[in-house]
Amino acid sequence: xxxxxxxxxxxxxxxxxxxxxxxxxxxxxxxxxxxxxxxxxxxxxxxxxxxxxxxxxxxxxxxxxxxxxxxxxxxxxxxxxxxxxxxxxxxxxxxxxxxxxxxxxxxxxxxxxxxxxxxxxxxxxxxx
Numbered sequence: 001x002x003x004x005x006x007x008x009x010x011x012x013x014x015x016x017x018x019x020x021x022x023x024x025x026x027x028x029x030x031x032x033x034x035x036x037x038x039x040x041x042x043x044x045x046x047x048x049x050x051x052x053x054x055x056x057x058x059x060x061x062x063x064x065x066x067x068x069x070x071x072x073x074x075x076x077x078x079x080x081x082x083x084x085x086x087x088x089x090x091x092x093x094x095x096x097x098x099x100x101x102x103x104x105x106x107x108x109x110x111x112x113x114x115x116x117x118x119x120x121x122x123x124x125x126x127x128x
Contacts, residue, residue, distance in 0.1 A: 007021050010125070031100055033110050035112075068083040069081075
């Protein structure tokens with residue numbers, strides 16, 4: 001079992017930035033990917049970005065590309081998501097997820113259904 005806990009959410013003004021952390025605990029090895037997703041009210045969950053836990057390959061959604069960064073600290077089992085230039089449409093609950101099994105598809109990044117553990121999320125609200 002792996003537990004994921006996000007932190008760093010809150011109320012941010014448009015144009016500001018967010019800095020979210022996700023700490024993994026429990027049986028964290030192996031971890032293949034850590035992903036970030038978000039879900040806005042009335043909308044489906046959407047992919048934000050992901051990082052290959054061993055190689056460091058990065059993937060971003062078009063909606064945040066160029067203004068976001070995902071980093072990791074393998075020793076501390078922590079992934080971090082930073083987004084700048086925040087817009088009201090960035091308002092959502094942000095979730096981190098971990099892939100701890102190999103999937104035959106070999107998708108890079110994994111499909112959302114190919115993450116094995118999810119955090120409970122942290123709310124980010126961007127005011128205009």
